[in-house]
Amino acid sequence: DLVASKSKDLSREISAILSAPGPGPEEVVMLLNSPGGSVTGYGLAAAQLLRLRQRDPPVRLTVCVDELAASGGYLMACCADKILCSPFAAVGSIGVIAQIPNAAKRLEREGLDFIQTTAGKWKRTVTPFKVPSKEDLAKQKEDIGAVYKAFASFVKDNRPGVEIEEVATGEVWYGADALTRKLVDELKTSAQYLLERIDSGAEVFSVRFKQPSETRAGLLPAGASSALLEALLARQSGQQQSAGVMGGLQDLIQRLAPQGLGGRTSPMLRAPSEQLAPQMLAEGFGEEVERMDPG
Known part of the structure; x- marks a missing residue:
């Protein structure tokens, strides 16, 4: 969504994965579908994902983009270490946009005055309530340019093979064109990739949190009932007995339990178009941990 509201959940989920007992997963596969949104929200979400690669030893991160x-x-x-996308997935839109309606003329016609008091020359530039000056617009353009520069630099650092001047234009490319521009590494759907991992002998588990029942949701702090983990962990078979893996995943679920009781223009990175008892937690979510097998 626009503000990357799941970034707090993502932080908790990444922490749980990194602190899982034993050797931990060798790979996390993320299924990503997003048009972008706020700079701060998506910047934080990206920083959470980088924690996987920054661990010693690192956890390989694969991102699958089936749509957007x-x-x-x-x-x-x-x-990600590797980005896969489906043949018609839309990828890119490396750019920044800021937009806001302006009602200054309407307020003037209605005989309404807008009074604004600030301290600091650039505390407020473009707002809905006054006609912006050329200086205001220039300052906002400068601010957006700084965000754009940071965005493009981040992509270049993490995808050194891309020609950043060619792709950081705000354009969106589909499938093969995105591959040609090295925005992705391979054309493949998430289902294809996961089946390949299973066929190669990897143990692949889908870990998902479902919506708790109303009774259990009432025991959770605000917002916790919507927490969702869509992480796929692949571990080469033979590293650990299946029972041990399931035990580790159960521990992972427990770590994800919530702890404790229960008008300025912002640039956007957006495409243009209480403690639960362990047994209750297991009852509420345990069935969502399952091995993924072919067929």
């Missing part, structure tokens, strides 16, 4: 990874969505995607 644009602007802030691509900011997240480029954190």
Whole structure:
């Protein structure tokens, strides 16, 4: 969404994956579908993903884009060691936009005055309530340019093979064109990739948090009932017995339990177009941990 509201959940999920007992997963596969949104929200989400690669030893991150990874969505995607996209997935939109309606003339016609008091020359530039000066517009353009520069630099650092001047234009490319421009590494759907990992002998688990029942949701702090983990962990078979893996995943779920009781223009990275008892937690979410097998 626009503000990357799941970034707090993502932080908790990444922390749980990194602190899982034993050797931990060798790979995390993220299924990404996002048009982007706020700079701060998607920047934080990207930083959370980088924690996987920054661990010693690192956890390999693969991002699968079946439909859309644009602007802030691509900011997240480029954190991956490998990016896969389906043939018609939309990828790119490396750019920044800021827009706001202006009602100054309407207020003037209605005889309404807008009084604004600030301290600091650039505390407020473009607002809905006054006609912006050329100086105001120039300052906003400068601010957006700084965000754009940081965005393009981040992509270049994480995707050194791309010609950043060619792709950081705000354009969106589909499938093969995105591959040609090295925005992605391979054309493949998430289902194809996961089946390949299973066929190669990897143990692949889907870990998902479902919506708790109303009774259990009432025991959670505000917002916790919507927490969702869509992480796919691949571990080469033979590294650990299946029972041990399931035990580790159960521990992972417990770590993800919530802890404790229960008008300025912002630039956007956006595409243009209480503690639960462990047994209750297991009852509420345990069935969502399952091995993924072919067929």
